[in-house]
Amino acid sequence: MTNPGMREQYLEAMGIPVWVLREAAVPEPAADEVQPADAGGTDSQEAAPTPGAPDTAGNGRAVEWSDLQETVRTCTRCALHEGRTQTVFGVGSRTADLLIIGEAPGAEEDRRGEPFVGRAGKLLNAMLAAIHLAREEVYIANILKCRPPNNRDPRTDEQATCTPYLQRQIDLLQPRVILALGRVAAQWLLQSDAPIGRLRGRTFEYGSQSTPLVVSYHPAYLLRSPLQKSRSWEDLKSVKRLLKDP
Numbered sequence: 001m002t003n004p005g006m007r008e009q010y011l012e013a014m015g016i017p018v019w020v021l022r023e024a025a026v027p028e029p030a031a032d033e034v035q036p037a038d039a040g041g042t043d044s045q046e047a048a049p050t051p052g053a054p055d056t057a058g059n060g061r062a063v064e065w066s067d068l069q070e071t072v073r074t075c076t077r078c079a080l081h082e083g084r085t086q087t088v089f090g091v092g093s094r095t096a097d098l099l100i101i102g103e104a105p106g107a108e109e110d111r112r113g114e115p116f117v118g119r120a121g122k123l124l125n126a127m128l129a130a131i132h133l134a135r136e137e138v139y140i141a142n143i144l145k146c147r148p149p150n151n152r153d154p155r156t157d158e159q160a161t162c163t164p165y166l167q168r169q170i171d172l173l174q175p176r177v178i179l180a181l182g183r184v185a186a187q188w189l190l191q192s193d194a195p196i197g198r199l200r201g202r203t204f205e206y207g208s209q210s211t212p213l214v215v216s217y218h219p220a221y222l223l224r225s226p227l228q229k230s231r232s233w234e235d236l237k238s239v240k241r242l243l244k245d246p
């Protein structure tokens, strides 16, 4: 959990004036109101379990995670496998309440095998910290597990081929809230062609579990368009409210 005293620093890192926080219509959660995710299995860059760490997610589920990860690691179901350095499975707590879904690995993600790294990853970490969540307390994955060449948008056929892996991750994780970051992830998950500006600011229900789903801007876009950070902050507050709902 984030030190509440550092919160304003994180907000400043996001480019959000502190007065936005103080004049927010919705009261901010107190630090002691935040319920941390259980310390279950965690994917590291290589997604290897911490030696000696208890598997509170249960052995059966841990095996399923492991099998799924190995299946993805060796997947050749679409042509994207030809250009990848490695697959980018996902990272974070396997008992997380919040699942963050992005688009596809970029160059650095492809090199490091982890989603949302580099400058966009740092901004995402700051965004999470602003709602009292550490990166390790959430789960982060992408629609695609392999990098599209030249960072082009994922094609529909690639998404259709790869998303059963993401769906299995969702089934195993059973998150309480999903945050879709960026147009590609939002449009695919919602099967919509509406612009992201019309998708954000609302709460959707996803899948058979009717999991609350919030859409917001991708951190890479926020780095290019910092004026949108205040809207992103509103989205994050929605996520926090949903996580607090019984």
Ligand code: SF4
Pocket (backbone or CB within 6 Å): 072, 075, 076, 077, 078, 079, 080, 081, 087, 144, 145, 146, 158, 161, 162
């Ligand atoms: S993008 Fe997905 S379906 Fe295509 S090769 Fe990679 S893991 Fe397999």
